[in-house]
Amino acid sequence: MAGFRTRHRQQVADEALVRSLFEEHGKAMLAYATRLLGDRAAAEDVVQEALVRAWRHPESLVNGKGSVRGWLLTVVRNLVTDKIRARAARPTEVAESPTTVPVARDHSDQVVDSMVVLAALDDLSAEHREVLEHVYLHGRTVGETAERLGIPPGTVKSRSYYGLRALREQFRSQRLGVGAA
Missing domain, CATH: 1.10.1740.10 (RNA polymerase sigma factor, region 2, helix turn helix motif)
Incomplete structure (x- = not known):
């Protein structure tokens, strides 16, 4: 005490x-x-x-x-x-306003979007995924993709169409919560 x-x-x-x-x-x-x-x-x-x-x-x-x-x-x-x-x-802090935007935006949304797209691509058939990767991820034309994959240009267009449609359906069902645990 x-x-x-x-x-x-x-x-x-x-x-x-x-x-x-x-x-x-x-x-x-x-x-x-x-x-x-x-x-x-x-x-x-x-x-x-x-x-x-x-x-x-x-x-x-x-x-x-x-x-x-x-x-x-x-x-x-x-x-x-x-x-x-x-x-x-350290650099001077500047308040963000409509006229003074930040130098670099947070890229976390972009990373998440990429992860979601890559996961959705994994759910596609190998043929659809391969075509979409060549056309959209590598930026190749239909002709270049057809030549690299050894398939006709019409098949590239068809697989691209159905692959995108399948992706859209996956995203729509995710947004609506269909198939979610």
């Missing part, structure tokens, strides 16, 4: 320390951080972080090496420097 009381007293003392630091030096810290950053909200964050550091290292405040305010303002300056370096290290 004595350990609990000691910890509780220490916590109350730490809170009182931070409160008194803020009351005595908070305005100066905020003004300094705001002047360095040019952004009040960011400056408030920096002041808060500086007070957290003071709370974590109370021994630094009473080590006899300069004033408490000097130590706090040095911490503020270091935090601002870190913040500025962090901003410079």
Whole structure:
């Protein structure tokens, strides 16, 4: 029980320390951080972080090496420097709007679509799949596909037609939930 009381007293003392630091030096810290950053909200964050550091290292405040305010303002300056370096290290964030579109769209939809199409192609007959792969995936003409597969162009057209029709039917039944587990 004595350990609990000691910890509780220490916590109350730490809170009182931070409160008194803020009351005595908070305005100066905020003004300094705001002047360095040019952004009040960011400056408030920096002041808060500086007070957290003071709370974590109370021994630094009473080590006899300069004033408490000097130590706090040095911490503020270091935090601002870190913040500025962090901003410079990564590109500026720009809000997305109709006039400012992202540089690269998320390609996950494209990946999912490709996976769905490839899975549907696996369900086709080998002849239909082979023709559709040549014509649509490899971008070959009917004549080129016929020559590569050694079949007449009319057969390429027919297999392409019936293969696409089978794919459409698969997608329609998936969308309607037919055959889903």
